[in-house]
Amino acid sequence: MQANGLAPVQVWREKIYSGGWKTAEAGVLEVTEKATGERMGAIGCASPADVSLAAAMARDAQRAWSATPGPQRGDVLREVARLIREHREEIALQIVRETGSIRPKGHAEVELAIREILEAAALASQPTGMITTSDVKGRHSVARRIPLGVVGVITPWNSPFLLAARAIAPALATGNAVLLKPDPQSPVCGGAIYAQLFAAAGLPEGLFHVLPGGVQTGDALVRDPLVNMISFTGSTQVGKQIGAVAGGLLKRVNLELGGKNPYIVLDDADVEAAASAGAWGSFLHQGQICMSAGRHLVHERIAEAYIASLVRRAKALKVGDPFKGDFHIGPIVNERQAANVERIVADSVSKGAKILAGGSRDGLFFAPTVMVDVAPGMPVFEEEIFGPVAAVTVVKSDDEAVSLANQTGYGLVAAVVSADLRRAQRVADRLHAGIVHINDQTVVHEVFGPMGGLGLSGNGHNYSTLTNADQFTEWQWMTSRDDVPAYPF
Incomplete structure (x- = not known):
């Protein structure tokens, strides 16, 4: 990150972010201003092979990250929030140009993303388990949360900065690695800017990857055996396809889809x-x-x-x-x-x-x-x-x-x-x-209330401070005894 700003054109030009900025196998995607059609530049388009390499790198980096004390993981997220505040105006204007949103909506998206990240940072300092009871004398029993591993995040173009934050931040806070596939219509404000932010905030290399692309890229992300969860926000039609594939692989999937x-x-x-x-x-x-x-x-x-x-x-x-x-x-x-x-x-x-x-x-x-x-x-x-x-x-x-x-x-x-x-x-x-x-209209977004739909609007798995720990971790039951007990066999 440069002193005079994020300077995205200089950093992400025709690249993907995966262990640093590098050339993508599938070529490039044009980045356009929606109101004028003007070309703003190009970003790398990740191939299935790029996804596979990123998943392997993320799996390796995640092991050390999950062993990092939670408050230290939270510190990285708090630094990201600080950097967003510092660069809020240029990020908002990138959202305006890349998505066609009006300026107040661009600014609101940035502020909401900051709140999402700060609340996720706090999650990293929360208790990670509890002592449970047992009806066997001498058995110590605990239940604890453990990271899922590698989380794939697929985001839409309409609120790309905000909707990426609400999945990336709690996933990293709880000890996971993240592969982000932003929509090809908004790959900079929905992805490349986050690559710059997390790198500048000191996130260890290999934990976070930005893999822009279309259907092939998304399908590779959903199917990759090293990706343990998919977080998808988008259309019901695509969500059904992702849910069918992920379900067949017994992979956790969080779908927030369309609405009427x-x-x-x-x-x-x-x-x-x-x-x-x-x-x-x-x-x-x-x-x-x-x-x-x-x-x-x-x-x-x-x-x-x-x-x-x-x-x-x-x-x-x-x-x-x-x-x-x-x-x-x-x-x-x-x-x-x-x-x-x-x-x-x-x-x-x-x-x-x-x-x-x-x-x-x-x-x-x-x-x-x-x-x-x-x-x-x-x-x-x-x-x-x-x-x-x-x-x-x-x-x-x-x-x-x-x-x-x-x-x-x-x-x-x-x-x-x-x-x-x-x-x-x-x-x-x-x-x-x-x-x-x-006594309000329908477009209300807060990190505190569970955000998710029923029926064709999703699978009811919600994003919020109330539910994020459940979304991005697994429960593990662990018992211990002083000695191995005698059994009749």
Whole structure:
């Protein structure tokens, strides 16, 4: 790390990080600015052979790391957090350019990542076991946590810096080595920057590897026999494939996948406050968040006022290149995704939905869109959109809202807005979701609450201060006696 900053272009140019920066066997990946398509550089693309070599190196380095006292492992993570604070502005701007996020979202991602890393550092100082009881006199019995070994982390492009931190940091804190495969659309802010940070913080060589690449790279990581766990955040389609392979290898796998998240607004809600929260939940980061509000289920008594407020807010949002100005909405990540949002909107209109705001795009810039008369069976009701679209369905009762909210195979996040907390709690208790918020929107991220989904949204294994120790360690039962007892054989 250089005195004047991270200087990523000088360090990661056309390389992977695996025992230092080195040439990758599979060539390079282009790194682009999403708003303009401008080439920012290139990074190495890891081959299956690169993955295999990295896994072997990581396994060897992990043995010494697991023997390092926990507080000393935590010190390395605390230094990483300090370095991120020192370079927060350049990291945030790299996120903005590489993912198309607006500046406030880039800065928030950096701050949330710092918190994830600091809480993981604290985990390294926590008790690692307990004395258990035994019904045999003279038998000393303990249960202790031991590292899994080598953890493979596969992250998406939408919040790459944050979602890498929440897996890398607790994995290292608990004594594991890490192989990180960032998404090929965000390999610098999702990977190369972390390589620089951990190297500068004094992490022993060989423990952390950054292996950018596509399907072949990810498949090699999942299948490698030296990789003991896979942590994957991404689409349900890919998550199913990873889960099938990892399950067949009896390998631990943590999947946080897509969502079609309901945002329920009851008839006693503050309409303006609810519409503001709903707009944030659907339009933040162009709706390209697994926790985005995918369906607004609004009581008929306030639906007209709510829709009017939502439309007004959507029309007031400014769309443009977030690196060049203060905009609310940046670009969709690529043409394929933008075309898919367009398809979902057009097909839903053909089935009876109406557009009251937006509905069109200029290249990758999709106008914030409000759709009404949305019903089950329409793509905008059924499919994860990953675009800035607020789909409104009017309901007649709390029961109908719950029924429609649960009419999906997903189960990531749900939210309920009401002036009556008891009523809201009764609704919340009936929702099928790994995360439920009352009087808030769906896009809420904290390290303290378990983050994970049910059904098609994941396997229910969560990231949080409450659950990270369970995620990244194994329980080992150990007994001892002063002498070998006599047995009848």
